Amino acid sequence: MTLAAQELSVHAGPTALLEHVSLSLSPGEVLAILGANGAGKSTLLGRLAGERGSPVVRTTGRVLLDARPIESWRPRELARRRAVLPQNPSLAFGYTALELAALGRHASGDDARAALAIAREALRATDAAHLADREVPTLSGGERARAHLACALAQLWDAECDHARYLLLDEPTAALDLAHQHEVLGIVREFTRTRGVGVVAIVHDLNLAAEYADRVALLVCGRLAAVGESTRVLDPGNVEAAFDVRARTLEHPLRPGPLIAVARRSARGVGDRRPPHANRHPVSAEP
Amino acid sequence: MTARITRRATLAGVSGLCMLAGTSLASGALARTATPRVISVGGSLTEIVYALGAGEQLVGVDTTSAYPEAATRLPKVGYLRSLSAEGLLSLRPTLLIAAAQAGPPVALRQVESAGTPLVRGDEEYSYAAVRRNVATIGRALDRDAATVVLAARLDGEWAAATAAVPRTGTRPRALFVLAHTGANVQISGTGTAAHAMLELAGARNAAEGFAGYRPLTAEGAVAAAPDFIVATRQGVEASGGVDRLLQRPGLALTPAGRARRVVAPEASFLLGFGPRLPGAVAELAAAFAA
């Protein structure tokens, strides 16, 4: 039981958005997708979610959910197995946070009362219970993000479940303050542990990814540069190549594991012993 | 004298019987046997009702009934194309006289099925149709004597009017100009009331080759080359007078425009096709002959 991409390529005309990406996710693990802007992270996440994408792009390769091509799942069946939190979720009309979270139960077959009960629990899980009766458009960015996350969690909430489930998050921490970034990823990781849900999350903060993900995947220009344990993938060389920055790993002063320190490539700091590897990074924009 | 008393007594006896038969009878049915209550929808039909001396029986007319002046003081049942069934029935009519174009059909059917007799007018633009309408309405109003008198009078007027229309020589060309809103001016082709009037009065309709109304164009007016421009009093007023009407592009360049030959009778008189038709034809023919 996995959610897997096999030799996935996506082309928009002559431009390759994704090239030969093969990747698989098991229930109960957190996989963070890292990469620079335009590296193909959201495209990959969209395909893993079962989206067909715009009619002008050409997709080859396959995405399999539990060994079946994802597009062969009926929408409702698919919705019981995977939930998605998009990067900029929008919501028309003044639904309350509670109503929003309850929309996550659409495919569940719950009656209205059961759906609302789960929506409340999901809001509590994202520290948004007190927002239940507020209209979503009146919430702050962070509050709104937590309400939308609650909707995605509610979709996979069932404690007992006879099939694998996957949660796909596109920058779940983007709108959040520091404390909530940690909290939300903590919630997500707990969700994988207690409910056996597999999580794919696009994260920009390397240290957050290292702290909460079981594995990380590094995308560089549509190609999967590396995938595996964060200590192995996020070595300074990979980080410098992928993000066009200078990077070093230190020992994290507050928790076990490394701290990835990053600085602008042109800024020359004290103790910098590595010259810029212009030929190593594939997204060279610097003169 | 004696006869009249007897008749009155009979009437009283009959109505007394009706009252005895009474309480279970519909009040509408009672009203029917008492005084006639007539609604007339259509200006020319209303004129005929008045010409038959039955104006006091009218309890409602439509908005096109503007002549005689007494008609304007009656309750208005709306425009003749958008009648309300219940509105009509609320006047407790014993007879509904409706022009051919009156509607909607549903409303008329509903009034009829509620027990009110319905009489339809004839919409043809001819003297024969006027006479048929007089006969129909006279019969419906039970006014045989008045009908005979009116018909005889109209026939006399009609004979005089048509006799005055020249039968020989070239007929003058006349263009009918409808300018009720000031901004939009239309001319009338075949199949219109105005066309029929022009022909009856001995002129040739200068607007040739089309049926119904069309907007006036400057070149069209020049090409039509009318000797007379026929309008309505209301139209000339809406245009701001004869001078302003003739300032319309093209009109001034026509023979009629150069000679300021504009005839503008009142609209319902000119186009009504009611009992004033002989008078209208005579007036128009006289204007063309001048």
Add this chain to the structure above:
Amino acid sequence: MNAAVRPASSAPRGTVGVGARRAPRRLALATLAAALAGAMLVAIGIGAVPIAPDDVVRILLHSAGLDVEVDSQQAAVLESIRLPRVLLAVLTGAGLGLAGALMQGLFRNPLADPALVGVSAGAALAASVVIVLGAGATAQLGSFALPTAAFAGALGATALVYRVGHGGGAISLPTMLLAGIAVNAFAFAGIGFLTYVADDQQLRDLTFWNLGSLAGGTWPVVATVVPFVLLAAGAAVLLAQPLNALALGEARAEHLGVHVARIKLGAIVVTALAAGAVVAVTGVIGFVGLVAPHLVRLACGPDQRVVIPGAALGGALLVVIADTVARTAATPADLPLGVLTAVFGAPLFLALLLRMRRRLLAEAA
């Protein structure tokens, strides 16, 4: 979770008072239903022909088969004119209201109404063709020519808009919106041309058709419209929850398990059937489809499971009231209904907008 240790934003700023103030749903729907029932009773009770309330009751009992004495003309007025007309008002308002709710949900836009997908423009163009050029059709089909053509026009225009917006297995709502604008423009050009060639009487007919009227309300008409509105109401209830999900956008609705293409097609078909059937027999009646869903949303929130039935009830209420005024304000003549729906709807709408704006300002403060 660990809410106890959360410092900053966990201060419960939204616990009391700031939450969305909303009427309880069941109560709101029950109130609307009761108000509609009341308005219908009043509408049946008053009209140009005076019928005392006890006579109304007696006539209703009589027509229900009881042996009660009634005035036959009053009975005729009530049974064959007023009752079907009031029922047609209910059907009209309900059809337009729920069509409006569906369109606003589908386009995720509170300004959407059935006109957006060409329903009214198509119906109006077809009706104008019959009025101005359709002497032959009228002779063939009699009084059914106009509604039949208008209904076909409504469906045809909507199908065209849908066809243009539909491509590659997906429906592009923005494309549909633009196609709707084009179809509307074309229809109005056609109506403009027909207005140009129409004679005086046809012009008046066009004007009256565009102002709407329930004067055509007879039992056969009611019987013809009932199945469309009932079918649409049933389908709309099924569409309510998917449309809620659609408020999150098409991709997200798909993620939640909604068969988005099917829902879009469903909403469009139901709208065309309900609004088309109604417009075909009444002419253009503005504002109901726009305002009815709005009023419910302002009072009860945006949940389509309330908005759709609420808009049907509210639309029916609005049209019943407006038509009662249309029938009675200028007796013995009728006023045009389309004028009255706007006359009642617009100020009501403005008042609610002002109230809502004040609330939003208060919440922002």
